[in-house]
Amino acid sequence: MQDSNKSDYRNDSSFFDRLASLYKDMGLKPLLDWDKHLFFPKGRRTKSLLKVIEDANRTLAKSNKFLNKIKSRELACSDRAKSIPENATIRKEYIKCGKEMCEQKRGPYYYAYWKDHESKKLKKKYIGDHMPKDKE
Numbered sequence: 797m798q799d800s801n802k803s804d805y806r807n808d809s810s811f812f813d814r815l816a817s818l819y820k821d822m823g824l825k826p827l828l829d830w831d832k833h834l835f836f837p838k839g840r841r842t843k844s845l846l847k848v849i850e851d852a853n854r855t856l857a858k859s860n861k862f863l864n865k866i867k868s869r870e871l872a873c874s875d876r877a878k879s880i881p882e883n884a885t886i887r888k889e890y891i892k893c894g895k896e897m898c899e900q901k902r903g904p905y906y907y908a909y910w911k912d913h914e915s916k917k918l919k920k921k922y923i924g925d926h927m928p929k930d931k932e
Contacts, residue, residue, distance in 0.1 A: 873924030877908070880921055884910035888927075 877886075890903035906923040 869924065870926045873906070873926040874928045876921070877923050877928035880908040880923070881910050884908040884921075886923065886927070 886906055886908050888904040889907055890901040891905060893900045893902055903925070905925055906927055908921045908923055910919050911917070912919050
């Protein structure tokens, strides 16, 4: 039926497998043939269900990677915010793009401002593109 070198999604204890076994128990035809090409509207390529699932798994992996990147940026912003003093004011700023021909504003980026007691000067520190939870 199926090559041994192909990954067999039917052996997973997933929702689809439970659904297929339910159909079999009821005496109905199998829901699908894993290697049979699926029908797509005119002009589109056809793929087997295994290929569709592999594509979905790749997309899911990319999505998880992107979400992990966002979480790490949020963590970095909260770590930078821990080093600013309590009397600091946090502002959201939009920065002009550094390219010559570009007029767009980038952001928002969060910066902390405070007055240093020793030098009596205004200090500024970049926090990041996420507002820290403890400073909201």
